[in-house]
Amino acid sequence: MEESQYVSVAALTKYLSAKFDRDPHLGKVYLTGEISNLGNRRSRHLYFSIKDPEAKAVIRAAMFSYASRLKFEPEEGMKVQAVGRVQIYEPSGSYSIILEQMTPAGVGDLFLALQQLKDKLAKEGLFSAPKRPIPPLPRKIAVITSPTGAVVEDVAKTVERRLPQAQVVLLPAVVQGDGAVPSLLKQLDKVDELGFDTAIIGRGGGSIEDLWAFNDEALVRKVAALKTPIISSVGHETDNTLVDLVADQRAATPTAAAELATPISKQNLIDRVLELSSRLTLAGQKLLAKKEQDLKYVIDRPIMKQPDRLYAAYQQEVDSLEKRLYQAFSRKTEQAKYQETALAERLAAQQTQMLRPYQERVALAAAKLDLVSPLKILSAGYTIVKGPEGQVVKSKSDLKAGEKVGLTFADGQLEAEILGEKHD
Numbered sequence: 001m002e003e004s005q006y007v008s009v010a011a012l013t014k015y016l017s018a019k020f021d022r023d024p025h026l027g028k029v030y031l032t033g034e035i036s037n038l039g040n041r042r043s044r045h046l047y048f049s050i051k052d053p054e055a056k057a058v059i060r061a062a063m064f065s066y067a068s069r070l071k072f073e074p075e076e077g078m079k080v081q082a083v084g085r086v087q088i089y090e091p092s093g094s095y096s097i098i099l100e101q102m103t104p105a106g107v108g109d110l111f112l113a114l115q116q117l118k119d120k121l122a123k124e125g126l127f128s129a130p131k132r133p134i135p136p137l138p139r140k141i142a143v144i145t146s147p148t149g150a151v152v153e154d155v156a157k158t159v160e161r162r163l164p165q166a167q168v169v170l171l172p173a174v175v176q177g178d179g180a181v182p183s184l185l186k187q188l189d190k191v192d193e194l195g196f197d198t199a200i201i202g203r204g205g206g207s208i209e210d211l212w213a214f215n216d217e218a219l220v221r222k223v224a225a226l227k228t229p230i231i232s233s234v235g236h237e238t239d240n241t242l243v244d245l246v247a248d249q250r251a252a253t254p255t256a257a258a259e260l261a262t263p264i265s266k267q268n269l270i271d272r273v274l275e276l277s278s279r280l281t282l283a284g285q286k287l288l289a290k291k292e293q294d295l296k297y298v299i300d301r302p303i304m305k306q307p308d309r310l311y312a313a314y315q316q317e318v319d320s321l322e323k324r325l326y327q328a329f330s331r332k333t334e335q336a337k338y339q340e341t342a343l344a345e346r347l348a349a350q351q352t353q354m355l356r357p358y359q360e361r362v363a364l365a366a367a368k369l370d371l372v373s374p375l376k377i378l379s380a381g382y383t384i385v386k387g388p389e390g391q392v393v394k395s396k397s398d399l400k401a402g403e404k405v406g407l408t409f410a411d412g413q414l415e416a417e418i419l420g421e422k423h424d
Contacts, residue, residue, distance in 0.1 A: 009093065017088040026086040031059075031097060032105060035078045046074070050082065050097070060096035072104060079105040083115065111208070114215050118242060121220060131248040132229040136264045138197035140167045142228075144187045147172040151202050151233065151254040158258030162265035169196070175203040180213035188219075191228045198261045199226070201243065202233030202254060214241035223247060233257035378410035396421065 033050035036058070046066040051058040061082070063069060074080070084099035103111045121127060141159060145151040147170060156168045171190055174183035184201070191199045201223070203211075213219065214234045223230055224246040232247035233254050244250045251257035298304060370376055374384065385393040386406040393399060399418050407414045 010090070013088060013090045013093050017090060028083065029086055029097060030081070030083055032079070032081045033059075035074055035076060035080060038074060038076050048074070050080070060094065061099055062096060063099040063102065069100070070102060074102070081105050081111060114242070117215065117217055118245075121217070121242065121246075126220070126224050127245045129224065129246075132227075134229050134231070134249060134260060134263055135197045137163070138166050138261060140169060140194075140196045141261050142169050142171050142187075142191050142194070142196040142199040144171045144173050144184060144191075144199060144201040145203055146175045149175070149204055151200075151204065154254035155200060155258040155261075158255050159262055162259065162267075163262040164266060166262060169194075176206070176210050176213065181216045181219050184213065184219055185222055188222050188226065191226060191230070196228050199228050199230040200233060200251075200254075200257045200261060201230060201247070202251075202257060203235070205236040205239060211235050211239055211241055214243040219243060220246055231257045231260050375410060378408065384408040 031050060033052050035048055036051050037049040039047040044065055044067070046063045048061055049058050050061050061084070063084075080102050081104075082097070082099045082102040084097045084101075086095060086097050088095045101111070101115065141155075143152045143155050152168070152170050159166050159168050171187040173187045174180045188199075188201075203214075211234060214232075220242045223232075223243055229248045231249040231251055232241075232244045233251040233256070234241050234243060236252070249257075249260045251260050378384065384407070386408065387393050387398060388403050388405070390406070391398075393405065399405065401418050401420045403418050405416055405418060407416055
């Protein structure tokens with residue numbers, strides 16, 4: 001055989017390790033057996049072996065940060081059911097199983113079913129969906145639990161202490177056994193219908209079988225679909241159910257659930273009001289002191305003590321503007337008078353020029369009229385005779401003896417009396 005066909009131990013180990021990583025059957029292994037060679041439990045990590053007594057087979061096992069993963073104390077010889085992945089430790093070429101979960105064998109089937117349902121719902125995003133905010137001042141709180149347990153009493157006492165105006169309403173339900181899921185679903189239907197602000201669902205502690213109803217798929221989906229914010233308080237602090245994962249808040253005890261349901265207590269409100277009142281008073285005092293300081297500063301300013309200084313400069317400016325306005329007005333007046341005189345002279349000249357032809361025509365007409373004027377005739381020695389009624393006498397027959405007549409000469413008038421007719 002050629003030398004090139006031989007591989008190193010490291011290469012073979014790497015190859016097998018890669019095969020283990022890619023093999024889907026080894027990526028998640030469900031294993032059962034007995035605990036042996038249990039290591040020191042004071043360490044954060046747990047190292048031991050899982051053996052099959054009948055086949056005499058053993059596999060090394062490890063669980064890191066086991067205290068947060070296990071809900072029981074492992075013991076030598078205890079039969080367990082575990083979930084993990086197989087890996088090869090290359091330096092030694094040995095393989096082992098790295099555990100993620102482990103339970104006593106008596107609940108192995110339930111645990112496996114729970115894990116499978118948990119994986120399914122996690123892939124759907126049910127656990128990572130946005131949580132509904134808890135109202136700070138609820139008016140009505142629904143408590144879905146057994147009417148005979150201590151849950152509702154603890155919740156009621158805590159709410160009464162923290163927020164007396166909030167009403168706690170019990171929606172009684174079966175919390176264990178075959179009738180638990182239908183009963184819980186029925187009461188959850190009422191939560192949105194009756195207009196509760198917050199709901200609490202829970203029960204006391206117990207075995208995994210006692211709490212199994214709170215891992216039911218229909219119940220988990222119902223809790224996730226609620227419009228009303230819901231707080232889960234199932235079992236003790238170390239108990240975990242799927243309802244806890246979809247609830248908006250998870251409480252370790254009923255008292256803690258009631259405290260979560262009333263984020264703002266009566267004392268919180270009182271303290272807040274006192275704090276705001278104190279801050280408002282302090283702010284008012286600071287503002288008043290600031291305003292008083294501002295007022296004192298304004299009063300102490302020279303301008304407030306001699307207010308005439310405030311407008312003295314403006315008065316001088318007004319006087320200057322008034323003088324400039326008078327001068328400008330005088331200039332405008334003189335200019336207007338000059339323009340008016342010049343315009344009048346121009347008008348007179350234009351009028352004389354326009355009237356000259358008419359004056360010449362009038363003079364000519366007057367000369368012609370003068371030639372036929374009675375006055376012209378009178379100046380030649382003629383007289384105008386007017387009768388008693390002032391009418392011009394044109395014929396001697398218009399007068400009678402004894403009537404008075406008026407005689408108009410060129411230089412005046414005389415009055416005469418008709419003595420009679422004269423015959424030449």
